[in-house]
Amino acid sequence: MSDKTLAKDAIKEKYAAERAKRLRSDGNEQYVRLEGEFENYAKDPHLPVCERSPVKDHVTVALVGAGFSGLVVGAQLKQAGISDIRLIDKGGDVGGTWYWNRFPGARCDTAAMIYLPLLEETGYMPSEKYVRGPEIFNHCLRIARHFGLYRKALFHTEVTSIEWQTEREVWRIRTSRDDDFTAKYVAMGTGPLHVAKLPGIPGIETFKGKSFHTSRWEYDFTGGDEFGDPKKRLADKRVAVIGTGATGVQCIPPLAAASKSLFVFQRTPSSVDQRNNQKIDPDWFQSVSTPGWQKRWMDNFVENMGGGIPSEDLIDDGWTEISRRVRKKILGKTPLWVARAVSRIGKTLNRSPSGRNPERLRAAFEDADIEKMDEIRARVDSVVQDEQTAENLKAWYPQLCKRPCFSDEYLPAFNSPNTTLVDTGGKGVEQITETGLIANGRLYEVDCIIYASGFEYGANFQLKSGFDLVGRNGQKLSEHWGEGLRTLHGLQMHGFPNAFMIQMNQAANMASNIPHNIVDHAATVAQIVSHAETNGFSSVEPTREAEAEWVELILTNPGSMIGSTDCTPGFWNNEGQGWSKEFKQAQGHPGGAAGFFQHMEAWRTAGDFKGLLFHAAKNHEAASEKPELVS
Numbered sequence: 092m093s094d095k096t097l098a099k100d101a102i103k104e105k106y107a108a109e110r111a112k113r114l115r116s117d118g119n120e121q122y123v124r125l126e127g128e129f130e131n132y133a134k135d136p137h138l139p140v141c142e143r144s145p146v147k148d149h150v151t152v153a154l155v156g157a158g159f160s161g162l163v164v165g166a167q168l169k170q171a172g173i174s175d176i177r178l179i180d181k182g183g184d185v186g187g188t189w190y191w192n193r194f195p196g197a198r199c200d201t202a203a204m205i206y207l208p209l210l211e212e213t214g215y216m217p218s219e220k221y222v223r224g225p226e227i228f229n230h231c232l233r234i235a236r237h238f239g240l241y242r243k244a245l246f247h248t249e250v251t252s253i254e255w256q257t258e259r260e261v262w263r264i265r266t267s268r269d270d271d272f273t274a275k276y277v278a279m280g281t282g283p284l285h286v287a288k289l290p291g292i293p294g295i296e297t298f299k300g301k302s303f304h305t306s307r308w309e310y311d312f313t314g315g316d317e318f319g320d321p322k323k324r325l326a327d328k329r330v331a332v333i334g335t336g337a338t339g340v341q342c343i344p345p346l347a348a349a350s351k352s353l354f355v356f357q358r359t360p361s362s363v364d365q366r367n368n369q370k371i372d373p374d375w376f377q378s379v380s381t382p383g384w385q386k387r388w389m390d391n392f393v394e395n396m397g398g399g400i401p402s403e404d405l406i407d408d409g410w411t412e413i414s415r416r417v418r419k420k421i422l423g424k425t426p427l428w429v430a431r432a433v434s435r436i437g438k439t440l441n442r443s444p445s446g447r448n449p450e451r452l453r454a455a456f457e458d459a460d461i462e463k464m465d466e467i468r469a470r471v472d473s474v475v476q477d478e479q480t481a482e483n484l485k486a487w488y489p490q491l492c493k494r495p496c497f498s499d500e501y502l503p504a505f506n507s508p509n510t511t512l513v514d515t516g517g518k519g520v521e522q523i524t525e526t527g528l529i530a531n532g533r534l535y536e537v538d539c540i541i542y543a544s545g546f547e548y549g550a551n552f553q554l555k556s557g558f559d560l561v562g563r564n565g566q567k568l569s570e571h572w573g574e575g576l577r578t579l580h581g582l583q584m585h586g587f588p589n590a591f592m593i594q595m596n597q598a599a600n601m602a603s604n605i606p607h608n609i610v611d612h613a614a615t616v617a618q619i620v621s622h623a624e625t626n627g628f629s630s631v632e633p634t635r636e637a638e639a640e641w642v643e644l645i646l647t648n649p650g651s652m653i654g655s656t657d658c659t660p661g662f663w664n665n666e667g668q669g670w671s672k673e674f675k676q677a678q679g680h681p682g683g684a685a686g687f688f689q690h691m692e693a694w695r696t697a698g699d700f701k702g703l704l705f706h707a708a709k710n711h712e713a714a715s716e717k718p719e720l721v722s
């Protein structure tokens with residue numbers, strides 16, 4: 092056995108040992124929801140709730156969720172000539188994730204050129220390669236204003252029920268503000284990660300100091316603001332942060348700078364690569380932003396993240412580097428032009444390029460990943476002065492086991508004398524008392540606990556949205572999805588006419604650029620609704636057969652290397668509990684994001700709406716027996 096193989100085996104053993112330390116039998120049950128005695132954690136600290144009268148009217152389209160999904164679908168519908176649109180959101184404005192998450196240091200890890208949707212349409216140039224939260228939130232406001240989406244919007248409003256009215260062929264929508272209105276079409280853009288969760292640490296309810304979740308940041312308490320003003324009110328406070336995921340990595344540096352003392356409670360270290368942010372030069376931006384530029388950039392990112400051998404990498408960041416390394420390993424010394432030619436022929440013949448059998452791909456991925464993670468661990472040593480702290484900050488798992496993080500400020504924060512990393516050896520905080528937290532058997536007394544403990548994740552729509560969709564004949568979506576997700580294109584369900592789900596499952600499933608998923612779904616929604624309206628159809632839904640075929644196709648997906656069950660536990664791999672059937676059925680297109688986007692582009696271009704039924708009849712029940720298929 093070569094030294095290299097031995098070293099690789101030793102690393103894999105270390106990975107397995109670290110995973111074992113973190114594995115717990117309660118999986119997702121370890122967290123608590125922000126309800127009952129914890130409901131105060133869910134309150135909106137950003138805007139007061141305004142009084143208003145309940146709404147009782149009819150709109151053409153109701154969009155549940157005014158984050159990127161609602162905004163982009165609304166914008167594309169407006170562009171397609173559908174103007175009677177209502178956004179509904181539990182937040183006090185549009186923005187979704189970026190309305191709620193105003194924690195200091197918030198920034199997006201995906202390049203703004205592809206992350207901020209509708210840049211071309213709104214004529215906006217991002218200020219930096221990776222922009223801050225407030226700039227993203229502002230862009231959401233820009234989209235809403237640009238496309239006139241505020242007019243009928245309802246904020247601080249939670250949908251409580253959506254039911255299909257067979258007689259009138261409309262959806263009846265009721266809300267927490269006593270609204271009771273109808274809509275011909277509904278689209279749900281409720282987001283993959285919007286229900287904040289707290290760690291179910293014994294005694295969590297007993298803490299007498301201040302505590303809040305990062306998605307409900309209380310600047311009244313900390314001082315400062317999300318634009319970077321110093322959090323002066325923390326200067327005499329002892330602060331604890333629980334959680335070192337993408338949020339913790341971003342809010343810890345400003346907290347280290349502002350607090351009297353900061354204790355960072357770590358269960359699993361994140362992999363933290365360099366950020367390397369740059370300002371965007373207006374001259375450069377002008378030179379690249381020729382018509383159609385944003386789609387080209389989004390497509391280029393997908394190509395670089397996926398199967399092909401792209402001729403250029405427009406984004407050139409930590410995400411595309413992962414694929415670049417794997418590609419380099421597979422190709423070895425093969426000249427690039429030969430590989431590209433083989434790839435092109437492979438595509439023409441519909442075969443995978445350059446001998447990429449799954450074993451070869453997996454081995455190349457493993458080798459490239461071990462090299463990368465060695466670099467990331469070495470970076471910790473080169474930045475963090477205290478040897479033990481550096482050791483504890485090293486991530487021992489493949490990079491895509493947990494969400495990769497990118498920051499130039501996180502590791503240096505641990506060189507501040509007021510900042511202490513409390514590594515819990517994978518066990519987490521043991522207990523919370525009236526005055527502080529117990530970890531490794533020691534009490535840390537603090538004035539404030541900040542929970543950077545993440546969000547609920549999974550395919551359970553009803554739990555995440557707080558309502559069930561009740562379709563034709565009283566069928567509930569929770570029943571339709573009782574044995575796993577069933578959709579056509581991840582977007583529409585048989586028996587739920589005129590309803591659209593804007594989400595990633597059974598679709599592109601691309602976590603590295605969620606807006607691309609949304610932009611693509613929005614284009615499909617706009618085309619379908621516009622066709623139905625232009626031709627006077629009363630409803631549209633997928634056939635049972637088309638839906639079943641799509642699910643079958645999804646189940647042929649062998650599974651991605653992201654969030655493998657061998658990974659250290661986290662929300663990407665169902666807390667290490669193995670994949671339930673529901674999870675397997677919620678994965679993406681077997682051709683990856685590229686495969687899905689290509690399929691949808693071809694589907695839209697064909698224009699025959701394959702798999703959909705457009706109903707002309709007034710009486711829908713009769714129509715469902717003998718549908719009039721118009722395409």
Ligand code: NDP
Pocket residue numbers: 113198199200201284290291292333334335336337338339341356357358359494518519520543544545546660661662
């Ligand atoms: P995560 O779920 O990624 O992280 C939660 C953190 O809380 C983990 O470190 C977890 O530890 C820790 N934790 C949970 N319970 C305990 C406990 N009992 N004791 C100690 N620690 C505990 O949530 P985030 O909010 O960080 O990120 C969620 C997602 O939001 C990201 O994956 C990303 O998609 C998105 N995001 C993107 C950002 C960006 O673009 N830069 C910024 C912020 C968020 P463990 O790992 O052991 O489970």
